[in-house]
Amino acid sequence: MLLGGTTEMSLLLTVNLVLALCVIGYILGTRRALGSADGDQRLLHSLKGYYGQNVALSVLVPSAILLAIWLIAQPLLINQSVAGLIAEQDIAEGASSSLIIQDMRRVADGLDVVVHEGVLADAEIAALNADTTNVRDLLGDVGVAVGSEITQQTLDGARHYRTLAQTGNLWRGFAVLAVALAGFVFALQRTHKDFRARNVVERGVLVLLFSAASVAVLTTVGIVLSLIFNTINFFDAFPAADFFFGTRWEPSFSGRGGASDLGFLPLIWGTLYISIISLIVAVPLGLFSAIYLSEYASDRVRAVAKPMLEILAGIPTIVYGLFALLTVGPLLVSAFGSGGLFGVNWMSGGTAAITAGSVMGIMLIPFVSSLSDDIINAVPQAMRDGSYGLGATQSETIRQVILPAALPGIVGAILLATSRAIGETMIVVLGAGAAASLSLNPFEAMTTVTAKIVSQLTGDGEFNSPETMVAFALGMTLFVITLCLNVFALYIVRKYREQYD
Template sequence: MSLLLLLVAIGVFAIAGFVLGRRRALASVQGNTRALHSLPNYYAWHGAIMAALPALTVLVIWLIAQPLVIERQLAGFFPAAEFENDSQRILLMADVRRVAEGLDTAVAAGTLSSDEAIDIRTGGDASIREILGSVGVALGAGVTPQVLEAAQAYRAFASKGGALRNVLILLVSVAGLAYALRITTGDFRARNRVEVVMLGVLMLASTIAILTTIGIVLSMLSETIRFSSMYPFWDFVFGLTWQPNFQGNSQLGLLPLLWGTIYISFVAMIVAVPTGLFTAIYLAEYASPRVRSVVKPLIEIIAGIPTVVFGLFALVTVGPFIRDWIAQPTGLGTSGSSVMTAGLVIGVLNIPFISSLADDIINAVPQSLRDGSYGLGATKSETVRQVILPAALPGVVGAILLAASRAIGETMIVVMGAGAAARLDLNPFQAMTTITVKIVSQLTGDTEFNSPETLVAFALGMSLFVITLCLNIFALWIVRKYREQYE
């Protein structure tokens, strides 16, 4: 039974628990719902939860534990020195899984004899050389006898583990359903049990979000520490040259990348902030309901356009326009890839983020503030400038910093619109690059995480994390300071 069929079976038991739990509760009080402690649907949901939740919990634990157990069992097929190395072990296990999956293809394609196919399915002792010659047709060269033996063992362990998993999960689901039906009576506090489970689900969701953030930070921090042990960290932080060389003698200075990131983001925010904020003020305070109903969705369509489309727009339209009409006539540049190209397009991309959020925030300002301003004789423009915008300032600052974080993290538009040159230059019509682009370039291709040229990507990611964290702290400070003033 495949994993999908197993999940379908659990779903069937959950539906059965929902129906039978409700019927059991009503039958226990002869249909008198007033005699029930909880509403009938709570008993139904209790039956569904007991049939599904324990089984799904065991299934998740099994799916996490089984690969670890199988990997431990396969350690004897390879030299201890290779298997103890993390990177080599990952590559070996990837080859084993690839060959194990390819064995099915070889059997289905008829490239193996019937005896070899039986040995592959059962983990038998067919001649490795014979099978290796047949498997080479399906998997190509590079399949070693050790990998093939490990793949056969992997298939055997996975097959036995899958069968045991299916039996165990189905038994747990049936047992949970039977237990739920046995304790379902009119006096059973089904509502309390269901609400406790839902509270646990909500807490689990929030915990997963927190743990994910912690895991991301720790993974970047650990690799950044490894990088600092291979490359002088102060040379990275204050270096003025970015010239990675996988042959050695690399210069991995952060400052050119940081400058390009800040410069492009600055140009983007010059475009996005005034346009987005003025759009939000117009839609919230001046536009008629009919105009608002048309303009607001049209602006928000921009947020749904993939960034690669914006990148193509920068490459094909904006870049050549700036080069032919501004940069070349003024002698400031000859390339269509520039800070100005990427900044303008990223600014357009960020307009709907600022306008939509600022519009919602301005509309959330209490009407009493507007009425009080009008009552004192202020005009509409004075009310907007002196009452509404100060009251909405914390939210507006949050929207601007959210857009700034998006501009800092943009990659595709920078690749197509700004180029990949890491330089310190004030000319906005020169090609530059950002931290995110270099993270991608350093991790592209077959790389191993044992050189400073590769590990520098994690140091760059950590730098981006620190920058965005500082932006968020600044936004929180602004919100707290001015919220106290207007509350």
């Protein structure tokens, strides 16, 4: 129920009309091909379904491409047009133009709700221009909350935004339907019994598959570019040496700029330290579980144990975080805290590196065990039989034959677990605390890069301040470290794969 409501209905109507045209095109294309062959399918170059698919694809693909481009370009162009209405005085006073445009868009959505609900007509809303208080009250009556004060500038920009959006949506529908009809007529006209419909359709499907495969690559490129540009902006405002070699993390959102200490070393140390603890837990347990399931367990035990083990991977990380905070942390305090089992006060609070690392290790067990189990099972049985034929025991065969042959896959499983550990956030926030520390004591509170990325991008800080832009520098640095880790692991995998293939 938003203007959103009207916008989505118009978009939904356009999509439904295009899909209906695809169905009609498929039916008419098939009938036209059969008609040109006097109903004898043997005279057709391709199967009759290909002719209908050709018409349907000719309708769907161009219209979908145009619709996607329009949906991306229209908001950008509208924002650029609305930005011209922002007073120079507001910009000079340091107001964020993006926030002002966001307020205008929020008010525009609210006005559409008012019209959509039938509370007031457009003409009546226009009559309220002189009294912005009435507009705010009117939006509140229909349940639309507007956080900031509605000024005359905001109201004028909202009405301009709304007009441009409605006009753009109308032309979008006409343009998409026109392209769909053009594709429909063009494909239907060249449909006859000698038309090589199968070749055209298969080429079209190949292009679609290639486009789908390119999405992952383009997404990666987009992520990297966004990180690079924002990281450059951060280093323009904050010294790179202080970031990479600083040992203190004390950001300040007071607006004093240089009052912040944004040292990277405590964060990357906490990330690696907690990840190492988690791997110390996950790798032995996961690898031993995989060896047992693949080499020792009966089929009945394996059928029950493996799905039960893999359930751990499906538990939300917030649940693991609560488990660390409410269960594991207090247990560790009772064991290592004041008056604990060992009589030494090593741990003063439940939030510590060992709390988050141990719970994260439990979460990572299925990542190691499941992949390692599949890799061990993929080792040829002939290698086992040859070892047994030479007189080796089962344990000797596992140590000296199976594990070396499966080593590349096991390294890949450990790498996946490591990447998962480095990128974990919720368990760290709830289990390890928020203190940036360079300590070697696992019973102290620590934090990670990902946790600080979240904290720096939330709150009321200005987006162009170093305290906020540092999140992109953290993400870029972590990306480079993970990439180097992947390259090293790939080198190890290839080296041993050549040895045991």
